Amino acid sequence: MNREAFNGHPLLQVCGVSVFFGERVGCRDVAFDLWPGEVMGVVGESGSGKTTLLNCLSGRLAPRSGSIRYASPESGSQDIFQIAESKRRALMRQEWGIVHQQAREGLRMRVSAGANVGERLMATGWRHYGRIRLEAEKWLRRVEIEEGRMNDLPLTFSGGMQQRLQIARALVTRPRLVFMDEPTSGLDVSVQARLLDLLRSLVEELSLSAVIVSHDLGVMRLISHRLLVMRRGEVVESGLTDQVLDDPQHPYTQLLVSSVIQA
């Protein structure tokens, strides 16, 4: 697929995705397109199916119905749950990055920060220690982790540093699409602001596409281009971020917007 044709395609096409846990609804009939360079925010109260949706999109949870198509420059648009698991894993390693809500899920706490970043490189075939280290060092610097901490365990890092380390680890293979689950939750406000700044500049520089889940509307306002508002597993409203937040249509979105505490 050549460049122009590719630019005319959405990167991710989500169509009628539903997940059930027994009788319970995980998410129902979610559909949207994500375009290259676009940041999609998913908001909603806790338990509304945001993380379930993200797990589906990132290939870790097969939906009961619906399709998720990802367009890669090599093989074109393909349903990520129809392709072989080996291919799906290769996509996860090479073209996607995932930042988990809990740093513990996304990091190996008992190996050094450098190795955490380097692991993605080694998984994609890098076999030169010196070069792996240089690349890891570069990314740690970009997420503002001092070189002196490179050989330390993430266990000894603060919460904000762990999140930044996760981001370095997710971005080191130059992914095209990043999934983030509450990347700023549990961080104090000043650290949140720095992290958001960092994310924004990285998204811009690398022309990343991203799906970001958060319950924090302030964060969403700053970082996402478009919003999906979820409630009880269903998307109740979607649109441009400013539009949704300034002129909410659905009663639930109105409630959500009006309950933000003004500092």
Next chain:
Amino acid sequence: MIRRAILKAVAVPGHQIPFGSREMPLPFGWGTGGIQVTAAVIGPGDVLKVIDQGADDTTNAVSIRRFFAATAGVRTTTRTTEATIIQTRHRIPETPLQEGQILVYQVPIPEPLRFLEAREMETRKMHALADYGIMYVKLYEDITHHGRIATSFNYPVLVHGRYLMSPSPIPKFDNPKMNCLPALQLFGAGREKRIYAVPPYTEVKSLDFEDHPFRAETVAQACAFCGAESSFKDEIIIDNQGNRLFVCSDTDFCRQNRENGQIFLGGK
């Protein structure tokens, strides 16, 4: 049943085959896997040698040899060149093995990824997809903290360019011997219920980085008994002053050297 597992193991070099491991007349960890594999391949014409850390005369080696002499009625030996089957714990004999010989390893933990990834489901998937990046993380950490790959035994290998395999806890000194060995290598893990194999003349590559290539450790001291320099040594403390003696870990190799007249007395 075990023979079928062995055939499958030989057909897929380095791949772990599950088998119904049986109760053996010795505790797990003493060579139950090795005994079952040996019992499955041994025939009346075979000559059995058993070594434990290279030595023919340790309790376990003597008992296993005696066990097979009594139950299978086979001839036993301590000489590497005479044996058709060699059951070993944690060493490969110094004397080069030949075609027609079978080397049976006793394996405590067959899964090389076990200490990096505790979930069996996950490690199996990693093997299925040849997703071995995580093994390099361990080597990376070694270099980061010690300046070199400090893993000195149970050094992971890639068999036939496909499966990652634990060579059992042999010193990495022995790793190069596994590569393209004319003899058949069988691995039995009794407690973990796995059998795997390396057929003769199969490529066995120790993992490494381009800028930190695999290096087998060298032993600086010559053997105090036979004077051999190139062999793997045991370090023995001989008195309360902390004086030490280095002797060949492979007792049969040491004996051969001494019989050939290379006797060094006293050592240093």
